[in-house]
Amino acid sequence: MNSNQNLIGSCGCGKVKYNIKDDPLFTQACHCKLCKKSTGSSFVIHTMVFEDDLIVEGEVSSSELETGSGKGYRAYFCVNCGVYVYCKYNVSPGRVAVRTATLNNPIFPQAHIYVKDKDPWIEIANNQTCYDEFYDREKTWPEESLKRLKLKN
Ligand SMILES: [Zn+2]
Numbered sequence: 001m002n003s004n005q006n007l008i009g010s011c012g013c014g015k016v017k018y019n020i021k022d023d024p025l026f027t028q029a030c031h032c033k034l035c036k037k038s039t040g041s042s043f044v045i046h047t048m049v050f051e052d053d054l055i056v057e058g059e060v061s062s063s064e065l066e067t068g069s070g071k072g073y074r075a076y077f078c079v080n081c082g083v084y085v086y087c088k089y090n091v092s093p094g095r096v097a098v099r100t101a102t103l104n105n106p107i108f109p110q111a112h113i114y115v116k117d118k119d120p121w122i123e124i125a126n127n128q129t130c131y132d133e134f135y136d137r138e139k140t141w142p143e144e145s146l147k148r149l150k151l152k153n
């Protein structure tokens with residue numbers, strides 16, 4: 001179960017800290033225009049975990065924001081430094097997307113999505129992980145993660 005002691009992270013100022021209790025389901029980078037806006041950078045990296053595996057300490061505020069799909073999501077920010085630490089997509093109840101770059105130790109993205117909007121100066125080392133838009137979860141997520149997801153739902 002909790003094999004990974006490295007799954008701890010924090011916001012920019014350190015007032016919000018978190019711990020992921022069990023292995024993440026999947027980690028992906030998104031190069032879409034909305035993610036560029038929300039990071040102020042070329043892409044976001046999200047690590048998907050079960051909501052009850054994410055233990056957050058410190059005060060966060062949240063806002064309901066738009067997604068490309070129109071379904072929206074709620075983003076959670078440190079009240080002190082404003083760093084966006086995690087979010088909940090309305091289409092995936094029970095799961096949370098942690099902003100991977102706030103982890104103390106990096107996790108490599110297992111997929112890159114919306115590569116059609118990727119900035120031209122970024123090169124992705126492994127083409128096999130690239131998708132023009134979204135992927136088929138059943139074909140892309142590891143078997144183990146799909147199994148855990150089914151058990152939970
Ligand atoms: Zn902070």
Ligand SMILES: [Zn+2]
Pocket residue numbers: 030031032033034035036114
């Ligand atoms: Zn995106």
